[in-house]
Amino acid sequence: MRTALSAYSEVPSAGKVGPPMLIVIAPADGRVIDTIPAHTPDTVRDTVDRLRDNSVLWRSLGVVGRIHWLYSFRNWLQDNRSGLATLLSLETGKPETEADAELALTLEALDHYRANAAEFLGGRMPQAALRPGAAMQLAVAHHSCAVVGVIGPWTYPLALAMFDALPALLAGAAVVVKPSSQTPLTLRAITAGWASTGAPAVFETVTGHDAGPAVLDHVDYVRFTGSAETGKVVALRAAARLIPCCLDLGGKSAAVVLADADLDKAAASIAFGGLANSGQNPNGIERVYVESAVYDAFLDKLVDEAAAFGPILGDDTAVGVMTSAKHIDVVRDQVRDALLKGATLRCGGTAAGHSFEPTVLADVDPTMSVLTQQTLGPVLPVVRVAAAGEAFELALRPPGPPCVSVWTSDIAVGARAVGRFAPAPVGVNDVSVHVARPAPY
Structure with missing residues (x-):
């Protein structure tokens, strides 16, 4: 080859x-x-x-x-x-x-x-008649x-x-x-x-x-x-x-962390969901909304997790780089825009060659492009919210979430979130990702 x-x-x-x-x-x-x-x-x-x-x-x-x-x-x-x-x-x-x-x-x-091809392509007869007494049948067939x-x-x-x-x-x-x-x-x-x-x-x-x-x-x-x-x-x-x-x-998948969440698990999972593959998963987490009561504690844990991903060092071939040189400029510009508008850089923020450090931004608001444009890079902007309702409303704003990750110990709240964000996939106490690693062959 x-x-x-x-x-x-x-x-x-x-x-x-x-x-x-x-x-x-x-x-x-x-x-x-x-x-x-x-x-x-x-x-x-x-x-x-x-x-x-x-x-x-x-x-x-x-x-x-x-x-x-x-x-x-x-x-x-x-x-x-x-x-x-x-x-x-x-x-x-x-x-x-x-x-x-x-x-x-x-x-x-x-x-x-x-x-499953034979089953998927098989014809169907959904109903014998459209109304009582009608001598009519409805058939569904598939033609490529x-x-x-x-x-x-x-x-x-x-x-x-x-x-x-x-x-x-x-x-x-x-x-x-x-x-x-x-x-x-x-x-x-x-x-x-x-x-x-x-x-x-x-x-x-x-x-x-x-x-x-x-x-x-x-x-x-x-x-x-x-x-x-x-x-x-x-x-x-x-x-x-x-x-x-x-x-x-593409869009901007969101994570919502509520005050009753397991913060350790949430921080580790959200870091993975937003930083793995240098943040280049089309449905990876690109914005994080956290209830005010646990905002500072969660942010500290997320920064620790992000730092553990680490920048690329020496000849470490186990860590990937970003595919597109042009797109590194997009990520850099979003981070710069956020900092100029008042965001706080908690870790990362630097590009070198085709790599971009895992980055966490605090004090982010909707005027910043990092919340309104798809990033496709290893950047996690974290937004403080007063309550779950505000977080859900912000997560639904354009460009819209392909996936949503909700962190709470309240099963009822998680169930309501699934309905609220439909048809977007929702992971409750899990990262909802589009491309997941399958079992090994």
Whole structure:
């Protein structure tokens, strides 16, 4: 397997002959590891046309035939697991153990859909008649789109893209994945692995800045994971073609710590939920609301937990770095804005290379961008609130919480919080995270 890495730039090919090239750089040390072709709108169109032609055979195999090829693909993933984890670690800056955990998530998702595909795709007869005496039956059947486009993020580039690609493949669709230009290499290796199994040619990757819009212009259905700002563009472009799209958009997951909470457990768990993977979990905790009665005590415990994560030191390869150099500037600007507006830096706050220290900010208020914009970095802003009602109201403010973590010893309060924040997942006395480490294989 050919290896390659992250942070990127796109340049024209030498002498303007051939396609532009995407230079992929390792965030850990800045080395250029690989240079790959960037797809033009015309090559994306040709790819989608080819996939659409091939999807006819793929659908004709039926669910059992498609499961056969997914099983072969799973064997390839398992056989190449070590090399794929190394590649993912290189291009994202994650420790290899975390990269392997992301690969395990992909395997777990594949097993889930492979085991349940026949049931999920089976037709249903929900009711015999719409009203008494009506000679009518209502049936629900599932038909796949010819080509599904998956536009993925740089945060969990493998798992989040495959969560969308795998069910589409099993449903009978061909799939084209457009990964982030910062992290394109593992998915390119994945689709090459699919081809190497001899499976029908219904799974391909396109790369480059022009590839995303071109995917939207030619596929039949779009799955997008990323920022709300880009999501609006995706939705409008899909609407212009009258094709369906599904958006998994970023926000600011919140933690609420009430006065009766177990503060030690809350501090340890919230630190993990906000700082693990350098805070780059799309649904990781990005704001913390604490009742005034326990604010100071909780803050001290959280600072201790954050300090235990520690900055990157020497050659410690067990600690990851941030994937995007550009995004480090975003995190730095949010911290600077908070401090200029009166927040107190309790720990961290410094960037060095591709790393950013685990950071805790106290005395934070809603005028600060660290509370109103997605951070995707290892920063925990802590807000003092008078009571639970105020905390819940603030947590619901835009940009909205993808997930919520509520800490209380009152079961009734926890149950009410679940209903109040629906449909967002709510963890009561636990961190509600979107991407969790599965059991080892």
